[in-house]
Amino acid sequence: xxxxxxxNSLVIDTSTTRTSCAxxxxxxxxxxxxxxxxxxxxEALPKLVAEALKIERSIAxxxxxxxxxxxTGLRVGIVFAQTFATARNIPWVGVCSLDGIDIDAENYLVxxxxxxxxxxxARYQNGKRVEGPSVGNLEDIATSSEKKFxxxxxxxxxxxxxxxxxKSLAINIREPFYLRKPDAVPTSERS
Numbered sequence: 001x002x003x004x005x006x007x008n009s010l011v012i013d014t015s016t017t018r019t020s021c022a023x024x025x026x027x028x029x030x031x032x033x034x035x036x037x038x039x040x041x042x043e044a045l046p047k048l049v050a051e052a053l054k055i056e057r058s059i060a061x062x063x064x065x066x067x068x069x070x071x072t073g074l075r076v077g078i079v080f081a082q083t084f085a086t087a088r089n090i091p092w093v094g095v096c097s098l099d100g101i102d103i104d105a106e107n108y109l110v111x112x113x114x115x116x117x118x119x120x121x122a123r124y125q126n127g128k129r130v131e132g133p134s135v136g137n138l139e140d141i142a143t144s145s146e147k148k149f150x151x152x153x154x155x156x157x158x159x160x161x162x163x164x165x166x167k168s169l170a171i172n173i174r175e176p177f178y179l180r181k182p183d184a185v186p187t188s189e190r191s
Contacts, residue, residue: 007060009168010052010084011161014041014077015069015097016112021048022161023056031055032161041076049084061090063168065097065159067177068120068133069112078176094173098122098133100159103149109141110157111150119152120179135179 011022017038023031031052035044053059064081067074078094085092098120101110106126111119114135121141122132138152150157 008056008058009061009063009165010049010059010081011063011165012045012049012077012081013065013097013100013159013161013164014045014073014080015065015067016073016156016158018158019044019048019073019077020158020161021045021052022165023052023059024161024165025056027162027165029162034158038070038073041073045076045080049080059084059088059090061085062092063165064092064094065100065164066094066173066175067097068114068135068179069097069177070115071178071180074176074178093168094176095164095167095171096122096129096133096173096177097159097164099129099167100161100164101150101157102160102163103147103157105147105149107146109144109146109148109153111138111141111148111152113151113156114180118180119150120177121150133177133179 009024013020018034018036019041020034033048062081062085081092109123111121114120119138120135122129
């Protein structure tokens with residue numbers, strides 16, 4: 001494919017406090033929008049997709065950020081992508097959301113808010129992930145030597161639909177990155 005998508009692609013991500021949606025014809029951006037709100041993914045995503053479909057209804061694939069991210073928000077995006085793709089009998093492609101954060105550096109670490117005083121993070125060399133994604137305390141990561149970007153280090157950063165689309169050419173992640181134990185615990189396991 002030469003690094004360029006020949007398809008109309010719907011790209012969505014709900015791994016952060018931002019719900020994002022973009023529509024591409026090949027690598028040409030036709031639509032891009034987002035909604036900020038940590039608990040508003042379920043309301044925002046259908047509206048954003050409806051706006052995108054006003055521009056182009058013929059979608060050949062769905063690209064979705066697979067996290068890491070908080071369970072509920074992440075699940076909204078993944079289930080929406082899978083359902084949309086299944087209903088239209090088209091493929092869906094999963095991508096690590098952290099891989100979609102665009103940094104112009106050789107060796108770096110990116111982080112997003114994992115809440116509960118933790119971050120989701122991954123380490124990159126020359127644009128390729130070499131460690132992670134992982135979840136941990138900000139203090140534990142702060143001592144590493146490479147440049148750090150995102151939550152806790154710089155302004156919050158969000159996955160780029162362009163980069164998520166580009167990464168989807170090389171990899172298809174089928175399972176979400178749920179890096180934390182669930183908050184809910186069966187009654188039999190409670191102390």
